Amino acid sequence: MLDLAMLALVVVCFALAKAYAGLCDDLLARPAGEDIAP
Amino acid sequence: MTSIGWLQIALLAAIVGLLTRPLGGYLARVYAGEHTLLRPLIGSVEAALYRLAGVTPEAEQTWYQYTVSFLIFHALGIVSLYALLRLQSVLPLNPQDLTGVAPDLALNTAVSFVTNTSWQSYGGETTLSYASQMAGITVQSFLSAASGIAVAIALIRGFARRRSPTIGNFWVDLTRGTLYVLLPICVIAALLLVAQGVPQTLAPSAEVTTPEGGPQTIARGPVATQEAIKLLSGDGGGFFNTNSAHPFENPTPLTNLAELVLIFALGAALTNCFGRMVGSERQGWILLTVMAILFALGVGGLYSSETGGNPALASAWRAGPTKSAQPPPAGNMEGKEVRFGIAGSALFAEVSTASSDGAVNSMHDSFLPLSGGILLANMMVDEVIVGAPGSGLFGMLLFCIVAVFLAGLMVGRTPEYVGKKIGSPEIKMTILALICVPAATLGLSAVASVVEPGLAGLGNAGPHGYSEILYAYTSATATNGSALAGLSANSPFYNLTLALAMFVGRFLVIVPVLAIAGSLAVQPVVPRSQGTLPTERVLYVCFLLGVIVIVGALTYLPALALGPIIESLQIAGGVFY
Numbered sequence: 164m165l166d167l168a169m170l171a172l173v174v175v176c177f178a179l180a181k182a183y184a185g186l187c188d189d190l191l192a193r194p195a196g197e198d199i200a201p
Numbered sequence: 202m203t204s205i206g207w208l209q210i211a212l213l214a215a216i217v218g219l220l221t222r223p224l225g226g227y228l229a230r231v232y233a234g235e236h237t238l239l240r241p242l243i244g245s246v247e248a249a250l251y252r253l254a255g256v257t258p259e260a261e262q263t264w265y266q267y268t269v270s271f272l273i274f275h276a277l278g279i280v281s282l283y284a285l286l287r288l289q290s291v292l293p294l295n296p297q298d299l300t301g302v303a304p305d306l307a308l309n310t311a312v313s314f315v316t317n318t319s320w321q322s323y324g325g326e327t328t329l330s331y332a333s334q335m336a337g338i339t340v341q342s343f344l345s346a347a348s349g350i351a352v353a354i355a356l357i358r359g360f361a362r363r364r365s366p367t368i369g370n371f372w373v374d375l376t377r378g379t380l381y382v383l384l385p386i387c388v389i390a391a392l393l394l395v396a397q398g399v400p401q402t403l404a405p406s407a408e409v410t411t412p413e414g415g416p417q418t419i420a421r422g423p424v425a426t427q428e429a430i431k432l433l434s435g436d437g438g439g440f441f442n443t444n445s446a447h448p449f450e451n452p453t454p455l456t457n458l459a460e461l462v463l464i465f466a467l468g469a470a471l472t473n474c475f476g477r478m479v480g481s482e483r484q485g486w487i488l489l490t491v492m493a494i495l496f497a498l499g500v501g502g503l504y505s506s507e508t509g510g511n512p513a514l515a516s517a518w519r520a521g522p523t524k525s526a527q528p529p530p531a532g533n534m535e536g537k538e539v540r541f542g543i544a545g546s547a548l549f550a551e552v553s554t555a556s557s558d559g560a561v562n563s564m565h566d567s568f569l570p571l572s573g574g575i576l577l578a579n580m581m582v583d584e585v586i587v588g589a590p591g592s593g594l595f596g597m598l599l600f601c602i603v604a605v606f607l608a609g610l611m612v613g614r615t616p617e618y619v620g621k622k623i624g625s626p627e628i629k630m631t632i633l634a635l636i637c638v639p640a641a642t643l644g645l646s647a648v649a650s651v652v653e654p655g656l657a658g659l660g661n662a663g664p665h666g667y668s669e670i671l672y673a674y675t676s677a678t679a680t681n682g683s684a685l686a687g688l689s690a691n692s693p694f695y696n697l698t699l700a701l702a703m704f705v706g707r708f709l710v711i712v713p714v715l716a717i718a719g720s721l722a723v724q725p726v727v728p729r730s731q732g733t734l735p736t737e738r739v740l741y742v743c744f745l746l747g748v749i750v751i752v753g754a755l756t757y758l759p760a761l762a763l764g765p766i767i768e769s770l771q772i773a774g775g776v777f778y
Contacts, residue, residue: 165304166287170280172308176701177276180708184268187633187716191626 202508206544210500213458213548214493217465221489222482224466225473231381232354232374232474234258243380250376261367264719267355268712270371271348275315275708278341282311285337286329295330296405302328309696314338316707317345317589319431319438319559319682320673320699322691326420326441331403338438339427343387346434346467347378349591352711353471356595359718360619361478363726368718382467383433390429390463398452401425424449432463435589437559437682445549445562446538457545457562464558468587471594479619483737488597491745495586496555499575503547506572508532512773536567547572554579555586557593559682566660566669566685570772573668573685574765580679581761582753583638589680595714601736602631602717604748608734617733620726627720630713638678639756641705645698646674646760654694660687663778664771668764673699678706 230237251258262270286302289295302310306322313320314337325334351374358368395401400421407419424440428450431438445451445460469489476485510532537546546563553560554576565576579586585597602616602623609616609623616623649655649670659666669688676683677699684690690699727733735741768778 169283169304169308173276173279173283176704177272180272180704180712181269183709184265184272184712184716187630187713188265190629190633191716191720 202504203544206504206508206542209458209544210504210548213461213465213552214496216458216462217469220462220466221469221473224470225477225485228350228382228467228470228474229477231377232369233478234373234377237381239381239385247376247380250380251373254372256370256372256376258370258373261370263366264355264359264368264715264722267368267371267719268715271352271711271715272708274344274348274371274375278315278344279308279311282315282337282341283307286310286333289330289333292330292332294332294335294403296403297330299328299330302333305693305696306691309700312700312703313682314341314436314438315345316680316703317342317349317434317436317557317592318677318680318703318707319436320677320684320690320703321438321442321682322696322699324442325439326406326422331422334427334440335423339430342427342430342434342436342438343379343383344375345436346383346430346590347375349435349589350378350382350467350471351375351591352714353591353594354474356598356714356718357475357478359721360475360598360621361480362722364724365722368715368722383430386433386463386466387426387429390433390459391425393459394425394428394456397456398449399425399428399456400449421449428460429463432460432558432560433467433590435464435468435556435558435592435680437553437561439560445560446541446564451562454540454545457541457549460560460562461549461552464552464556464560465587467590468556468593471590472597475594475598481619481737484619487737487742487745488594488601490742491749492586492593492597494742494746495582495749496551499555499579499586500548500551502575503551503568503572504544506533506569506575507543507547509569511535511569513775513777516775533567533569533572536564538562550576551579553683554681555584555588557584557589557679557681559676561683564686565672565683566687570665570668570765570768573672574761574769576683577668577672577675577761577765578753578757580675580681581639581642581757582749583635584679584681585749592680592710595711599631599634599714600745600749600752602627603635603752604741604745605734605736606631607748608744612732614732617727618736620729621721621724622727627717630717630720634710634713634717635752637705637709641702641709642671642674642678643757643760645702646671649674649695649698652694654692658689658692658695660689661778664764664768665778668768671760671764674702677702680706 286307290301355368409417411417427440441447472485472489476482532543541562549562583596584593587593588596605616605618669685672685673688
């Protein structure tokens with residue numbers, strides 16, 4: 164039973180890490196007309 | 202302090218400095234897929250592995266695909282190592298008939314070695330079978346190092362490429378790092394260690410009779426092969442509980458020096474690899490110079506502090522029956538191997554905490570509080586002082602981005618670094634990567650300092666006890682793995698929270714690092730102009746040093762004040778914990 168709980172914990176953590184990667188992907192999108200100063 | 206002590210330090214610096222350029226060039230050729238001396242020997246093995254895994258080496262990945270591959274690979278690594286540790290009692294190569302590892306400890310250990318941390322809440326020789334050590338710990342040491350280097354190479358490609366939607370192929374980088382870099386060096390290192398007396402055997406522990414006639418069990422096993430990658434990988438998890446203080450892990454002065462070189466070699470060489478790949482070796486030397494200055498400050502402080510000895514003992518010595526006007530001559534030898542002495546122990550501790558390796562040849566808990574503070578500070582600056590293979594370089598590059606961003610703010614220009622504009626997406630990713638480590642370190646330390654299961658593990662009260670907790674979470678998030686061993690960390694609370702800290706310290710940093718790589722790779726190279734900050738000059742070295750120290754101090758100084766700093770002040774007044 165504890166083994167399943169540990170496995171579930173690992174799966175949840177990696178699912179969150181993948182969601183975090185998705186969030187980073189969204190944040191990377193440069194807004195149109197973003198400044199590129201001289 | 203002695204001249205021999207300083208000579209040891211200088212010798213290490215010289216050897217690492219001499220290795221940096223040839224090894225850096227070799228790394229650059231390996232990851233570019235160019236011809237190397239080993240390609241005729243290993244090329245067919247590499248190709249066979251790609252065929253077996255269904256990998257097309259020419260097919261490159263976007264940063265997101267690279268990241269997902271990285272995460273899947275590590276998830277599988279944790280699950281497989283966990284299963285191995287749990288099932289070791291029914292698997293072969295278990296001559297001591299050790300039982301399966303408890304679930305919480307198995308999870309902690311699996312996360313620890315897959316994340317290149319090597320935090321050990323167990324004693325290796327009394328907990329792990331040979332199968333677990335060889336097929337579990339050693340294998341993950343190779344793979345975690347190879348994947349760390351792969352991430353650094355991907356980030357370098359981000360800086361080096363122009364208008365490229367891809368940053369390489371994770372599976373190819375992982376395979377090349379393992380086959381062409383880690384394995385060959387480890388074969389040579391393991392043979393050297395065996396020649397110096399490190400055991401390499403599958404025979405069970407030796408049962409002997411001591412000169413007094415009593416029985417004694419002497420643990421041994423396949424030590425040399427694990428020792429080599431333990432050091433080269435920046436992993437640091439020892440075969441034995443006492444790690445490199447054990448004579449079977451580190452038997453001679455030559456092995457001690459070789460171990461230090463192995464810890465630093467790849468991390469230093471990657472700076473040169475960076476310089477070559479972005480088209481200016483000088484950029485790499487600048488990074489290595491910053492690392493060297495921080496290292497020199499740390500090792501000088503440690504050596505000086507430990508040589509000075511415990512001020513309370515010095516007072517007692519002067520007030521004692523001898524009425525000597527001189528302080529005790531030995532300095533602080535508590536917790537140190539006599540054969541390594543103060544210089545050898547201070548040097549190893551500095552290299553170990555600066556590099557994120559975490560191997561030890563002395564008891565860090567017995568260092569003076571100020572020395573403990575230096576060890577903590579080494580880890581708190583995000584393992585940028587050479588660091589582990591890969592993570593040290595990308596940690597330093599994150600600070601480079603912050604530095605050019607701050608410089609850009611001062612003069613009102615969009616910052617550039619090695620020809621790439623650093624815009625808001627890169628800054629957002631950098632902040633994400635830099636903030637998750639202190640958030641996890643300080644947050645979990647605060648929780649452990651007030652809840653019953655956290656306090657139950659303490660070996661000391663007061664600021665020293667707090668330092669033990671802070672050190673544990675700092676070590677875990679910095680993927681270092683060393684410990685102030687006064688903390689009894691093999692409890693469900695510490696095993697799970699430290700596993701979480703290691704997870705955050707590895708994956709929540711690497712994901713935004715790869716995002717930066719992807720964001721930079723698609724950009725064109727910006728030509729230098731009069732407004733470009735020259736990042737290959739001495740002024741930039743000072744600026745980058747300032748940024749690292751100020752960011753580190755602003756983040757961690759209050760926490761350090763509550764632990765080692767206050768303890769250092771109190772110990773002078775004779776107050777101990």
